[in-house]
Amino acid sequence: MISVENLTKTFSLTTRSNVHRTQKLDSRQQDGVFNALTGVSFHCQRGEVLGLLGPNGAGKTTTLRILSSALKPDSGQVRINDIDVIKSPMAAKQKIGFLSGKTGLYGRLTARENIEFFARLHGVSDDYLGNEALQIYENLAISEFLDRRVEHLSTGMQQKVSIARAVIHKPDVLVLDEPTTGLDIMATETILEFIQLMKEQGTAVIFSTHHLDEVGMLADRVTVINNGVSAFSDSMEAFRQLSPDRNLRRSFMHVLSQEVTHVASV
Numbered sequence: 593m594i595s596v597e598n599l600t601k602t603f604s605l606t607t608r609s610n611v612h613r614t615q616k617l618d619s620r621q622q623d624g625v626f627n628a629l630t631g632v633s634f635h636c637q638r639g640e641v642l643g644l645l646g647p648n649g650a651g652k653t654t655t656l657r658i659l660s661s662a663l664k665p666d667s668g669q670v671r672i673n674d675i676d677v678i679k680s681p682m683a684a685k686q687k688i689g690f691l692s693g694k695t696g697l698y699g700r701l702t703a704r705e706n707i708e709f710f711a712r713l714h715g716v717s718d719d720y721l722g723n724e725a726l727q728i729y730e731n732l733a734i735s736e737f738l739d740r741r742v743e744h745l746s747t748g749m750q751q752k753v754s755i756a757r758a759v760i761h762k763p764d765v766l767v768l769d770e771p772t773t774g775l776d777i778m779a780t781e782t783i784l785e786f787i788q789l790m791k792e793q794g795t796a797v798i799f800s801t802h803h804l805d806e807v808g809m810l811a812d813r814v815t816v817i818n819n820g821v822s823a824f825s826d827s828m829e830a831f832r833q834l835s836p837d838r839n840l841r842r843s844f845m846h847v848l849s850q851e852v853t854h855v856a857s858v
């Protein structure tokens with residue numbers, strides 16, 4: 593189980609590039625700082641999928657980077673079972689698999705070399721790589737491409753290799769930042785089926801997306817981040833009930849129009 597409580601993160605806007613990033617006037621910007629997160633909380637149990645929604649710039653990637661310990665929050669807590677992710681990032685990295693927006697694969701290495709390099713850093717055995725790992729490759733439909741250099745693979749194929757790399761050390765929690773953005777229907781389908789499989793195997797999966805149909809298909813829980821705050825965090829059923837006709841787009845728009853936050857206590 594992963595629990596996230598009251599995360600806050602402020603970026604300093606001292607460099608030209610940072611100022612440029614938030615050029616559009618945003619109420620979160622003041623006195624040379626940008627309050628990207630001011631209160632994000634949610635949780636996801638073993639064998640659950642949580643869909644993380646929010647408009648552009650809401651704070652989804654910032655939140656997910658904190659979960660993966662790529663970024664430190666100013667305050668708040670992230671716990672995976674009994675591990676405090678912020679205090680013990682190395683222990684947490686063993687428990688979490690993270691797919692970020694950029695693939696971060698080495699183009700001149702093959703897909704297999706990329707995955708195995710990462711696996712060995714996490715202490716994965718050769719025996720596992722020669723046996724159980726083959727099922728992961730099969731499930732992601734990358735078996736035939738494993739010995740090609742990553743730079744020669746399509747975007748969808750690279751994304752699937754990145755996902756294989758994120759799960760090769762058997763993490764308890766899988767965090768995927770917009771895993772299907774820019775992919776074709778076939779690659780998207782494979783990735784959605786893979787998320788479902790991870791859930792069935794007991795992994796807690798958190799994925800951010802702008803595609804409400806993906807959330808409708810897979811998610812047990814929904815968190816909506818708006819302006820750096822979790823404006824809604826509850827079950828899929830509670831999210832559907834926000835709209836009289838259980839329409840996800842209308843539920844989403846309803847949350848964005850509300851000042852009052854709805855965060856379930858359990």
Ligand SMILES: Nc1ncnc2c1ncn2[C@@H]1O[C@H](COP(=O)(O)OP(=O)(O)OP(=O)(O)O)[C@@H](O)[C@H]1O
Pocket residue numbers: 603604605610613614626628646647648649650651652653654655
């Ligand atoms: N290093 C930084 N310095 C200043 N501002 C930043 C920095 N990183 C992120 N931000 C700002 O924080 C806000 C939240 O960004 P984030 O990438 O988390 O949004 P997001 O919800 O993932 O958006 P999208 O859906 O467009 O990917 C944005 O306004 C962004 O410009």
